[in-house]
Amino acid sequence: MVSRQSHDQAEQLDASARAAWARIWSSISPESQFLAWMDWIRHLALSPGKQEQLRQLAQKQWEQLFREWSQELAASAQQSLQTAQPAPTPAYTDRRFSDPAWDRWPFNLLRQTYQAQQQWWQSATEGVAGVEPHHQKLIAFGVEQWLNMLSPSNFAWTNPLVWDKTLAEHGDNFSRGLTNWQQDMQAQFAGEPPVGAQDFVVGKDVAATPGKVVLRNELVELIQYAPTTKQVHPEPVLIVPAWIMKYYILDLSEHNSLIKYLVDQGHTVFCLSWKNPVAQDHAFGMDDYIRLGWKASLDAVNAIVPGQKIHATGYCLGGTLLAIAAAAMARDGDDRLASLTFFAAQTDFSEPGDLSLFIDESQVSLLEAQMADEGYLRANQMEVAFQMLRSADLLWAPMVSKYLLGERLPLSDLMAWNADATRMPATMHSQYLRRMYLNNDLSQNRYPVQGRIVSLSQVNLPIFCVGTVSDHVAPWRSVYKLHYLVPSEITFVLTTGGHNAGIVSEPGHPRRKYQIHTRAAGTAPILVDDWQAQAASHQGSWWLAWAEWLKTRSGANVKPPQMGAAKQGYPPVGPAPGQYVLVK
Template identity: 65%
Template sequence: MPDTFSAAALADQLDTQFHAALARRFFSLSPAAGMLAASDWALHLAVSPGKCMALARLALRQSEELAGYARERMTAGADPQLRHGVQPPAQDRRFAAPEWQQWPFNYMHQSFLLTQQWWAAATHGVKGVEKHHENVVAFAARQLLDVFSPGNQLATNPVVLQRTLQQGGANLLRGALNAADDLQRLAAGKPPAGTEDFVVGRDVAVTPGKVVLRNRLVELIQYTPTTEAVHPEPVLIVPAWIMKYYILDLSPHNSLIRYLVDQGHTVFCLSWKNPGYEDRDLGLDDYLKLGFHAALDAVNAIVPKRKVHATGYCLGGTLLAIAAAAMARDGDARLASLSLFAAQTDFSEPGELGLFIDESQVNLLEAQMTQTGYLKASQMAGAFQMLRSYDLLWSRLVNEYLLGERTPMNDLMAWNADATRMPARMHAQYLRRLLLDDDLSRGRYPVGGKPVSLSDITLPIFMVGTLTDHVAPWRSVHKLHHLTTTEITFALTSGGHNAGIVNPPGNPRRHYQLRTRPAGGNYMAPDDWLAAAPAAQGSWWPAWQEWLQARSGKPVAPPHMGARGYKAGADAPGHYVLEK
């Protein structure tokens, strides 16, 4: 029997090593997952003669349309009365420049758009194909087509060709220098050009404060008050550990933390440690215990006998929802309210991020993390780049390497380049228990050995979703409405996962919708909510601040910085945020 166990352990170890090697070879993407999706689609398409006939008819019709478009363009030139052909989606800006209306570039981009339409039809609606496989194949087709987009090639991009003629090729020389600089920085492990202008503690993360707690996982920062009186209930912010906390404390003009402090709130914020190999066994329970609960104990000691406005962003919001459900189950009434920013609690429809989540993919990542002890930031960045390939990859290639124009670095871009790692055990639990199995929304996620239910939460909740979020789609965030009957104020704001949250007052192009469902109120589906919620211009920050103020007591003198057992130590932003 011992030999049998030894052989099984050896086989498991061999499989893990082989899968880890596969992950390195295929950029942390499972080749098996891709082949399963492709074969599922191809086999079902092969046995769907009706679909094949429809695709053939579509191809013939598109060929006729393209030929007719070409004849009109060649005979009428730039006649403004001429039909414009196929229009790209509203968010597709690749062919917006007027140069694309000139022959033969108009023909090229029309051909590309028609090809894109055909592949969209070919990869969707094939009977019998598993939905996840359909999404993967459609996504892969879009990525492959983008490689051959005429906008991404020197010889077929009229804007680049015109610039090259005007500048005698100087743009290409600058582009080559930009590419060489980027490759050199990549090889040396240096951040992108321009990030040196946004040093943490000097240019960003400069709101004054003190570290009042440090353990092996977090530092807790208490921010210095700027008003003579403060709202008595403190605000505790739980950011995601997939990002550095200072996205909420960027430059002074767009720092949410500074905004709250200036509005008379006592603010505390967690700063997560950037884990290394020695932290491989830290799990979600540790993030609850050493993170949220340790911080809450400190806040209770510094601001005694006051309930806390708990606020979570992204995965920090998910962790906070778990903690709040466990506290409600156990009769712990220390929280005054919950605020959740772009945070999912139901992962049944995780959006495009779900393309990278299935059993095969998770198994490959687990094998790789077994060896490294953590998930590298570059592995996560690669997935996000593919989800937004035009914005994060192709537009940069064209602008910086073909047009020779460096995109000016800003604080949000510099923060995005300051990436973090994730411990192996915690990330595996997150992928399996939350993303893959959706245990939280189904009442199966355990805390302290017993499952928690979001339906136990009775605190008032303020939620924020962002319109163009690729990480936590707003309709997925909205699902908390049918998981609990408590009062929920939901704000849907313009922007994406990061820019929608970093949303200071004063920008006239920003807008949001806001609606409150009272406790015990009827459920309203996302699209119905969208049609019914009143719209407002500007930032949602003041609306949230007013919501917090309405649930706070009369102003009091600011608390001391630190308390017994929680001595005010290093200046903000502390040490952990500086770790690479």
């Protein structure tokens, strides 16, 4: 029999080996990728019908491309390249090729060839009988990354916009591009924020809404914002942001700060600011985030605004935590909440979206080994994952703009915030990945809080829930599944934009629109496609609808509460935005 000491030594050796392997592969499991490719190749080899379909598609595409090439060559033989009239081409929705310059020969042929490749590989990676669904998604995603990298828009000699810019400026664009590249590399190796971030100083240009830190513990600071109206709604608003990001996504510049908007609407607003963890914080788990984050903040708000129920709001991962906490409160008979609001927050992870591509047993095991070695998940790992989800827009297009065209677009407040990333402690992140993404415990009534199971079916509070059309992190159809888990009244909003830009959707923002519909408490939910077909459409910002929703669930206005409650143990300990948000 193997001794306990020998067993522990073997586990420690394995963990060290996996941690080293994770560093070599940038925490992307090669085993997971290999298994997916082998699954696809072997099943494709056993599908002669699928192979024949792909052969016929390739033949059809090459015949069509050859006809178009012949027509272009014939036209170019009669006219100069500058005056040649390209053959009629369909409208292209891919922004990389939407400029009219791509209609010129030979760039239109490059575009057509590339998009034919996209179509062929999409057909090749879909519909292969027997391939495990997760493997199929991994293969499609991997092919997409290679195609995005090899796009003709990414190379100076195949991009007409770069040609035109180079001829017009006699190559000065490349000189500026080299300078841009040097600046970016210097910032990256020095661990500095990207060029332009210096224009958005936390506490001055962003996260500048006046307030006081009224609670600080080993995990969170709680900020109470100063009133701007003579009277306020009696029920305070408590916001739980995700700890995967700095809280000030909700308090950007003065014109697009959701927190300032709420304060100006007469709400007493509190917001959590999570600590950016270090190696010593590795043992913080989900129960700690509920106890030290949610419960401690709830107690503080109750002390500062006594006798009033609270409008609780959660964003992204903070919304998932709020749902868990609300279920625990319902389980324990705690009725301190007036309502719940969720922004792009998932509670059912059966269809979690593109992030699930990076989450399987092999991948999580590798991450756990690396986090055990370092104590946390590094911020740049999440940044790379998010970039890969939209690599054409977030990775390659900016590189073309900065390094080939020599155009560095000014950083926006949202982009500067996005670069101000955070870490995640090892224990919490492991629990989150396993309990949510791998096991889907919350929706299956298996999630424990302080050792006891919670169920969302016990939550019976009015809910306002927001999903965004282009969300790659929390797809709106996944967010909608909350309808199947709670019996409450749910007002669901689907707004244009993505996971961040759809939430930062201030009144006056151009081209914003949303759909909204309320499901009455105790009634059966409608199917998601039926909801989309029936929900009323509105132009503008959903913030207005939420403000009205909160107003109708609030009492008559009263005088603003004091800042903090020193006698109850919550004196102001410093001005907003506090200390934790400044920790890199």
